[in-house]
Amino acid sequence: xxxxxxxxxxxxxxxxxxxxxxxxxLVGLLPCAAAQATAAQQVHATQAWIRVLPGALPAGAYVTxxxxxxxxxxxxxxxxxxxxxxxxxxxxxSGGMSHMSGIGSLAIPAHGQVVLAPAGYHLMLMHAIAPVxxxxxxxxxxxxxDGSSLPVEFLARPANAIGPDSH
Amino acid sequence: MARxxxxxxxxxxxQDAILVRGDCRMLRVMNAVKPCRPTRHHHPLRSTLLLSCxxxxxxxxxxxxxxxxxxxxxxxxxxxxxxxxxxSLTDDQGKAVTxxxxxxxxxxxxxxxxxCPDVCPLTLAHxxxxxxxxxxxxxxxxxxxxxxxxARDTPEILHSYVTAFDPRAVGLTGSPRALERLSKDYRAxxxxxxxxxxxxYEVSHSAGVYIFDAQGRARVLASPxxxxxxxxxxxxLLISQEAKP
Numbered sequence: 001x002x003x004x005x006x007x008x009x010x011x012x013x014x015x016x017x018x019x020x021x022x023x024x025x026l027v028g029l030l031p032c033a034a035a036q037a038t039a040a041q042q043v044h045a046t047q048a049w050i051r052v053l054p055g056a057l058p059a060g061a062y063v064t065x066x067x068x069x070x071x072x073x074x075x076x077x078x079x080x081x082x083x084x085x086x087x088x089x090x091x092x093x094s095g096g097m098s099h100m101s102g103i104g105s106l107a108i109p110a111h112g113q114v115v116l117a118p119a120g121y122h123l124m125l126m127h128a129i130a131p132v133x134x135x136x137x138x139x140x141x142x143x144x145x146d147g148s149s150l151p152v153e154f155l156a157r158p159a160n161a162i163g164p165d166s167h
Numbered sequence: 168m169a170r171x172x173x174x175x176x177x178x179x180x181x182q183d184a185i186l187v188r189g190d191c192r193m194l195r196v197m198n199a200v201k202p203c204r205p206t207r208h209h210h211p212l213r214s215t216l217l218l219s220c221x222x223x224x225x226x227x228x229x230x231x232x233x234x235x236x237x238x239x240x241x242x243x244x245x246x247x248x249x250x251x252x253x254x255s256l257t258d259d260q261g262k263a264v265t266x267x268x269x270x271x272x273x274x275x276x277x278x279x280x281x282x283c284p285d286v287c288p289l290t291l292a293h294x295x296x297x298x299x300x301x302x303x304x305x306x307x308x309x310x311x312x313x314x315x316x317x318a319r320d321t322p323e324i325l326h327s328y329v330t331a332f333d334p335r336a337v338g339l340t341g342s343p344r345a346l347e348r349l350s351k352d353y354r355a356x357x358x359x360x361x362x363x364x365x366x367x368y369e370v371s372h373s374a375g376v377y378i379f380d381a382q383g384r385a386r387v388l389a390s391p392x393x394x395x396x397x398x399x400x401x402x403x404l405l406i407s408q409e410a411k412p
Contacts, residue, residue: 051284053288053331054328055328057328058282060285091285093374096375097372098371098391118288119286122284125284159332160291161292162296
């Protein structure tokens with residue numbers, strides 16, 4: 001009898017302890033989950049603008065990306081419903097010659113920032129789905145190497161704009 | 168840094184400055200022979216006279232420099248190192264034009280292509296600001312945007328492109344041979360990068376802006392690193408010089 005009773009208590013204990021243990025484990029892991037925030041969660045975008053060129057010509061998109069996280073993140077590109085294609089590019093100068101080349105990714109250091117600005121890093125936007133009018137906003141979704149993505153509103157500016165703000 | 172790169176092929180700016188200074192020094196030496204021949208007698212007025220002579224010489228030397236057309240330009244000096252502006256191309260209205268059509272205007276010559284979304288628009292946007300800063304004087308200048316991508320840059324595309332930047336900008340295109348000849352004249356290389364998967368391609372091109380006076384003479388090069396103030400300064404001098412009788 002006693003033996004049966006003991007085993008009965010043990011089985012009840014076992015049944016109750018497992019969910020409890022699982023819950024404890026989850027609680028313990030939560031800080032880890034917070035530390036592993038996605039790139040999109042730790043990156044903040046400012047000064048986002050597009051230089052709109054006439055007709056079907058490609059446009060350059062610029063933005064300042066600040067990484068508030070403890071880990072560096074990699075920007076790999078962007079997508080938009082307004083353009084058929086967006087490519088991560090870099091303009092460079094050597095021997096008085098100006099070159100433009102595609103880059104696979106762009107690292108944003110932990111607690112640092114990267115500036116996409118004219119004559120440097122930029123997103124080349126090709127084949128606008130519909131004409132983009134200066135003064136309106138265009139949403140680009142920035143993509144990171146961890147698979148996360150960050151939607152950012154870019155201000156469309158005229159061809160002869162120098163920066164994100166009107167002078 | 169880019170200025171040094173762009174300069175690699177040209178005579179250095181400092182060298183020109185030295186040349187100009189050298190001319191003045193020679194003038195001073197030549198003038199020194201007549202009015203300031205040293206005297207044997209020690210006259211009390213000697214030092215005063217000497218000072219006067221020196222002041223006169225300095226004034227003469229300065230006047231001599233100005234008369235010889237050496238404007239105090241700040242950008243990379245090209246005077247005498249590059250041929251006069253010469254080309255036979257098609258403008259953005261589809262009209263055949265030559266360099267002589269722009270005589271009487273200070274010309275800002277820039278090589279680029281319309282499918283360049285970053286550096287070319289930045290340069291043209293900067294030149295637009297420069298033109299705005301010149302005020303009414305800007306009418307004495309023209310921005311000539313020469314396409315190095317004639318396959319894609321038709322006069323129509325060029326027209327909508329250049330007018331989006333400045334009303335005083337003109338797009339020029341032409342046969343690959345004519346464009347190559349013009350770029351070679353100013354040692355302004357360009358090359359087509361390998362085709363991309365979707366058929367688009369990139370073009371590398373000289374980044375400087377060549378500035379010619381109203382007589383079509385190459386005067387200065389604005390490298391990408393040149394300050395807007397210096398460009399405005401030099402254009403002001405070149406346009407004002409033309410406005411004088």
